[in-house]
Amino acid sequence: MYPARMIEKELVAASTEPLILSLLTNGENYGYELIQEVKRLSGDKIQWSDGMLYPVLHRMEDAGWIKSRWVKMESGRKRKYYSLEKDGRQALKNKRAQWTVISSVLGGLWKEQNV
């Protein structure tokens, strides 16, 4: 599911929620497009599978972070769009703070070690 040289699946799993929340900050979006967007932004290094994304989206919806609505397209096909809720913005704020700490600690260590 995650080819070599891609980001490890544990890290992908841990970053899924902040990534989804951050992507939805830009406006409502649907599952397929979220996958494509992350793939594009990561230079193909993060490839979410359906099996991973949709359960996470549903869990986040249950938690009240995001909400969804079905939209009928001109083609007659339906798409389920997700958008951010107030609790989701707060969750993103918390996650952002946590990831910033991790990023700055690692950044500082690697700078000292010239890695």
Place this chain on the structure above:
Amino acid sequence: MFNLEQAIAEWRRQMLAAGIKAPVPLEELESHLREEITRRMQSGLDARESFNFADQIVGPAQALKNEFKKVRKTKAGLMINHNRLYSAVLAIFALRNAITAIVFLDWQRAGGGPMRHLSERSLPPMTALCLAYAVAVAATLLARRYRPATGRRLTRILNWALLPVLPGGTVLGFYGLWKVDKEKEQYV
């Protein structure tokens, strides 16, 4: 001759057979499958190749089901169970309030309760209060079940509305005890 709609119908059947529920999440997965098929066809693949590719991307039904199961077992899964437990407590509270309202109505007819510890004046507002709580909790439970976003807002309001219950009940309890004791003294 490959029939795309037939292939998708067969894919749906396999998903259902594996335990993927409809309409959620099956409809969404089908929508994703169709997006992928369209994209592949636009890039030049024929219908059969596009379907096979999209089918692979979406993944086997059992694997999908396992992923959904896995997520339910995690923290959020526990939260859902917590929500169910909370809803059950609310349901008991609603029932208790409804029964109390009925008992109070009966006591109004008896002129202040079996011990006459409640004044006739206090019973109607208490009945109305119990009834209001019962209706409010029932409405919140329904919203939590069918409209989660509204349910969350109502739960928040309900929790604030429930805060005065404990001190209010305590004051009422002490008042009732004092009244009973006072009447006992009169009999003695």
